[in-house]
Amino acid sequence: MEILKYDYPSAKSPISKKVHVGVVGSGDLEILLEPSKDGLAHVVISTSVNGYGQVWQDVIDRFFSKFDGAAAIEINDFGATPGMVALRLQQAVEKLK
Amino acid sequence: MSINQQSYAATEKFLTRKSFIEMDALGRAASILDGGKGRVLLGPFDRIHSPWLAMQEIVIQEDDGVILLKGTIDGKPALVISIESAFQGGSMGEVSGAKIAASLELILAEHTKGRETRPVILFESGGVRLQEANLGLAVIAEIHSAIVALRNKIPVVGVIAGMVGCFGGMSLAASLCSYLIMTRQARLGMNGPEVIEQEAGIEELDSSDRSLIWSLIGGEQRVAIGQADVLVEDDADEIAAAVRRSFNNGVVSQPRSARVDEYLAKLNEYDPARAADPIALRAAWKKGD
Numbered sequence: 001m002e003i004l005k006y007d008y009p010s011a012k013s014p015i016s017k018k019v020h021v022g023v024v025g026s027g028d029l030e031i032l033l034e035p036s037k038d039g040l041a042h043v044v045i046s047t048s049v050n051g052y053g054q055v056w057q058d059v060i061d062r063f064f065s066k067f068d069g070a071a072a073i074e075i076n077d078f079g080a081t082p083g084m085v086a087l088r089l090q091q092a093v094e095k096l097k
Numbered sequence: 098m099s100i101n102q103q104s105y106a107a108t109e110k111f112l113t114r115k116s117f118i119e120m121d122a123l124g125r126a127a128s129i130l131d132g133g134k135g136r137v138l139l140g141p142f143d144r145i146h147s148p149w150l151a152m153q154e155i156v157i158q159e160d161d162g163v164i165l166l167k168g169t170i171d172g173k174p175a176l177v178i179s180i181e182s183a184f185q186g187g188s189m190g191e192v193s194g195a196k197i198a199a200s201l202e203l204i205l206a207e208h209t210k211g212r213e214t215r216p217v218i219l220f221e222s223g224g225v226r227l228q229e230a231n232l233g234l235a236v237i238a239e240i241h242s243a244i245v246a247l248r249n250k251i252p253v254v255g256v257i258a259g260m261v262g263c264f265g266g267m268s269l270a271a272s273l274c275s276y277l278i279m280t281r282q283a284r285l286g287m288n289g290p291e292v293i294e295q296e297a298g299i300e301e302l303d304s305s306d307r308s309l310i311w312s313l314i315g316g317e318q319r320v321a322i323g324q325a326d327v328l329v330e331d332d333a334d335e336i337a338a339a340v341r342r343s344f345n346n347g348v349v350s351q352p353r354s355a356r357v358d359e360y361l362a363k364l365n366e367y368d369p370a371r372a373a374d375p376i377a378l379r380a381a382w383k384k385g386d
Contacts, residue, residue, distance in 0.1 A: 001154040020141045023121055024158035025183025032141055032159060048156045076156050 004045040004056055008064045011041035015069040019095040022088050029077040029085060033092045036072035047077040055082055063089045069096070114332040117258050118282060122181035125219050125258070126166035128333040129177045129340055135168030138176075139196060147190045149229045158184045161192040165200055171341055175215035176200055180222050182261040188226035189267060194236030201243035201253075208250045215344055216247065218274065220257045223289070224265020237266035244273045248352060252276060254343045256336060257316065257325075259283040273354050276343035277325040278336060279316030285325065286314040312375040322382040324353070 018034040036042055043060055059082045067089075080088070117125060127133045139145050141159035150157045162184035166177045178197050180187040189197075197218070204214045225233035244253050255274035257263045262284030263271045271277055271285060279285065288296075290304035303309065312318055319325040327339045353360075363382055 001151070001156055018142050020159075023181055023183045024156055024162075024185075025181075028183065030141065030158055034142065046151075046156045074159070076158055078156055 002047050002050045002053070004043075004047065004053055006043040006045075006057065006060050008041035008043070011064055011068045012039060012070050013068050014039070015071055015096060017096065019092050021091045021095060024076045024078045027079055027081065027084065029075055029080040029088055031088050031092045032074040033069075033071050033096070036070050039070045041069065041071050041073070043073045043075065045075040045077060047075075047079075049077075049079050056085075058082075059085050059089075062086070067093055069093075114330065115334060116331050117333045117336050118260060118280070118331045120333070121183070122162075122164045122179040122219070122221070123166070125333075126164055126177040126179035127168075129170070129217055129219070129256075129337050130166065130168035130175060131170060131172065132168075135166035135177065138165040138167055138200070140164075145192055145196070147192050147226075147229065149190065149232070153228050155185075155228060161190060161196065162187060163193040163196045165196060170215050170217070170344060173213065173215055173344075175217065176204060177217045177219065179219040182221035185226060187220075187222035187261050187267075188224065189222060189233045189237055189240075190226040190229040191232035191236060193226070194233060194240060198236055198239035198243050201240065201247055205243065205247045205250065208247075213251060215251065215254075217254045217256065217340055218270070220255055220263040220267055220271045221259075221261045222263055222265070222267040223261060224267050234266065237270065240270050241266075241273055244270060245354075248273070248275045249348065252344055252346070252348055254278070254340050256340065257283040257285055258331065258336065259316075262286070262289075262314075264289045272324065273352070275349045275352060276327065276346070277319075278327045278329055278339045278343070279319055279325045280329055280331050280336075281311075281316050282331060283316040284311065284314045285316070285319050290314075313373060318375055318379070321379045324382075 015035050020032050022028055022030040024030050045056055144159050146157040146159050146161050162181040164179045169175055204216050247253055252275035254276045255271045256278045258280050259282035264286055268285055268287050290310045293302045294304040316328055320328040329335045329339050
């Protein structure tokens with residue numbers, strides 16, 4: 001297991017609710033997205049697969065290139081592919097609306 | 098109606114049904130409640146997760162794989178306890194198990210004050226979570242005693258839909274319920290087929306023989322030998338209706354687990370040296386029911 005943390009200080013638009021998607025099952029992940037306490041975006045990832053920090057960074061960077069919510073995001077991952085991660089993030093944003 | 102029309106109608110019904118098995122734990126729980134709606138208690142944002150998994154380098158799930166959904170069934174307050182099979186095989190750890198045991202105990206405490214809440218448990222569990230061994234076993238025992246205490250006051254309705262099934266200590270919990278509803282796809286057994294093959298050898302049980310496994314521990318067989326009550330299709334509406342009928346049937350005065358003499362007599366008649374014959378077992382075990 002590996003824990004990764006990323007900060008996105010430029011994502012500042014306020015969000016108003018908490019959103020939960022997914023399940024910590026094989027090839028899947030859960031995402032908890034909620035308003036961040038300091039008004040900046042933070043991501044904490046626990047993943048069952050070690051050594052993929054750069055891939056995670058790329059996927060999350062790409063997500064925050066389109067999303068600017070001041071969200072505290074917790075991801076609990078059980079071997080999801082980058083495509084799956086992107087879809088779950090998208091689903092969480094859909095549920096925010 | 099011609100045979101063709103009949104089979105067409107059956108196919109149409111199958112295709113338009115809402116599969117229960119394909120839903121996650123939250124979707125399943127919601128489909129049982131009136132209007133498909135409820136309020137999650139101790140949800141993921143409460144972050145009541147297992148303290149033991151991370152120590153063993155295993156990723157947690159924030160609700161520890163048990164969803165408690167409060168709502169109503171036929172207008173009466175109800176709590177659906179739904180186990181998420183995708184997370185650690187629906188295994189019972191300290192937290193997931195405590196969520197089940199404590200909510201059943203709360204329902205009992207409320208009942209003594211005259212407030213009735215209908216308990217439904219959606220079982221989908223391999224049993225104890227091995228990483229939390231003794232704590233998991235202890236809490237499964239608490240679940241057992243909570244069901245036994247509660248079922249004298251109000252029916253405790255269990256559902257096993259599949260595809261994980263219900264094994265180990267949780268198979269005992271399912272068997273203690275007032276009413277047990279199963280699909281054909283579901284399995285109920287103390288030891289899973291793989292465990293039996295591993296421990297006793299392939300001569301004892303070939304766990305890859307799916308038709309054999311389901312003929313022994315599948316939902317159809319469990320209902321046929323009286324160890325489960327209702328056989329349903331994998332259809333959310335049908336399962337919700339079966340749950341409602343069970344509550345209408347009321348408290349069971351003589352639950353299966355109280356009929357000790359009857360089951361001991363059946364076991365004494367059974368010759369374990371002979372290979373199990375599921376059809377013969379149906380005839381023998383249904384006797385006296």
